[in-house]
Amino acid sequence: MTSANKTPHHSVIIIGGGQAGLSASYYLQQQGVDHLLLEKSALTNAWRTQRWDAFCLVTPNWQCQLPGYPYAGDDPHGFMKKDEIIAYLDGFIEMVNAPCRTGVTVQQVKPRAQGGYLVRTSDGEFTADQVIVASGGYQVPIIPRLAERVPTEIKQIHSEQYRNADLLPEGNVLVVGSGQSGAQIAEDLHLAGRKVFLAVGDAPRCARFYRGRDVVDWLDEMKYYDISVDKHPLREGVRDNTNHYLTGRDGGRDIDLRRFATEGMELFGLLTGLEGSNLQFAPDLASKLEAADAVYERINRSIDNYIEENAIDAPSGKHYQPVWKPEAEREQLDLRTAGITSIIWCIGFAPDFRYVEASVFDGHGHPVHHRGVTAQPGLYFLGLPWLHTWGSGRFSGIARDAEYLAEQIVSTARLAKAG
Template sequence: MNENRVAHYTVVIVGGGQAGLSTSYHLSRQGIDHLVIEKHRAMHAWETQRWDNFCLVTPNWQCDLPGHPYAGPEPDGFMKKDEILNYLREFRTKVDPPIREGVSVRRVTPRPEGGFLVATSAGDFSADNVVVASGGYHEPIVPRMAERLPPAIVQIHSAQYRNAGQLRDGPVLVVGSGQSGAQIAEDLHLAGRKVFLAVGNAPRCARFYRGRDVVTWLADMGYYDMPVEEHPLREGVRDNTNHYVTGRDGGRDIDLRKFALEGMELYGALRDVDGERLLFEPNLASALDEADRTYNGINAAIDRHIAAKGLEAPPPSVYEPVWQPPEERRVLDLAVTGIASIVWCIGFRPDFHWLDAPVFNGAGHPQHRRGITAREGVYFIGLPWLHTWGSGRFGSVGRDAAHIVAHIDARARQARRGSAA
């Protein structure tokens, strides 16, 4: 193809979720021409990769997409799936982005004369800048040992889970206890299903403490404005598993020990498959203890904040375990237990194979500073802890988008000054 006839844009945004549309919003305000390319439909993941009873785990007041703050009647509530979709549809209408939906980006390569060639399923485009807004959750992780499970077992990933009714009758094994795993285990438990849960190393936190939502306390303490460079773990925090908690039914703790008292069976991390036997690590007690240490540690930080500020609040408390594992069970027999389905909740891996740019580390994760890479013209937006805790969420993605757009604008102005000199 003759590149001279390829449509050219100052910016091409890959991904039409909240990150991509937030970037489009700020580009439009700066009068910068651009194109958003979305493989499916804008915001599709919220509709196609969330279960029926999904709801936010952060209060609605934290939803603050650019030009579109939450304006509903329950700022301290937690939007359910349908409400989230409506919120996002309204945002798209406000942004009115120049978007091509149903178009896959196949390859982004640098051009000898500068900028990039963007090869897609709908033809080629060129751009001075490429903003990768496709997130970091691309390929659902299912371990290879799953191939050795009996074929009668129904296996799905958390991204495919919708409700208890889609699974075969019988007990369900949920593997992983991060946000999705813990909430899906609860969803199945509340639906009356017998649940076995393989517990991972995810931390947990309280929903409410000393009279307020813990998120509200942490916001007052400045936690959500802390840049990654100031976090004790530095960039290592990007690899952390999210704390499990829920906004369901107005918000509450998720206490796996309480589930155990109610009949859910807890095991340690799943290690291997041996025919119809599942083998587990003997680490359930330590995993529960560590999650509780995090829970109490966050509350203790809130206690210190209240004391330092001289605030009035209900008295402090410390969580005491309501259940202890009687033993470390290391084997589970599928035939004996009758487990009919497994839900894998162990996350996703990134896939940026289509981007030809030397901006990745050995694990395939982009290296950047607040979304700006060392390769001129390549940017990332919407990744967890891109800059702060809220970078991958509705609360702060707009600020990151504004920062990136300001950098693109300054670069374009500098180029124009150089051409005029």
């Protein structure tokens, strides 16, 4: 760092203090690289403030493989609950001991004419030779403009604000979206005895257990989690996929929306409009349920093939048999007549990298990169879904990505010094 009369300078500035930023710090420290981590809130803040009370991991605990800090508990095939996850992260924070400043919002990252970057923050300016953007791709909660026309007496929140059923007004609840958060929040409300209306989206589903093991265990053994973006059949398109819905709750189980329907949950297709208090839905519920089941079956069949090809002794498998089918597609629902007093928007987040002034983004605001390395020298991204593999945005794969970027940073610094 320079003298007190000059702009503080670091070899690397890391933006974001989640598991990605902390993992980057871990490897930069191993390489002896001077750096500073900037976090606008508290370290690992999203895990503390954007999860509902009954939240738990959907991947088994053994997949918690943060660098230098693998899961060491006595339940590797269980699923940590919210408090246990926070305790795990607290231990990681203490172990890494990153050079960091919290409560500092980054307002601008801009390449300098003389090389390196200017980083403007709520607490002054910094300069850096290289920058890692590790703030994630889930910054802006998505709420459709349609929400502006919902009757004012109905409470509306985004999934990141949901905590439990008791904090919602009495009455029925509409959950919009059936990805991981939507499906699990709908289940949480359903188990709490709330009448739930669910607008189903395009998310696929996956079995929790199949042929005697957690499906995640099978897929890991099959090396699925080692497939890189450039080897995946969808290539970069896999980054647009919605996560499969299942749960680790109560030891782990499938989430079957059809079963919920037999128990009183009311399912609809894609929400498309609102006139007064009357919601409008696409007539595609049956096709969306069938598509989700098809993915479920396809994953199970891939496990069957693996077992057969490798002569593995495992319990027999079976095909899924739908327990419910919609008799007719319902395309309208009156909010007031249905007694709906709350809406929870579970349709995801959008990235917000507007503070990064570099020509490295596509038309949707996502950075263009290869394994986090952009075309702008010295600018990197870390912690994004499918940055390199399935585990890139998760506890299971962030170490591999962070180590790779640390090596790239050291190599770039050596080339600059030699030049």
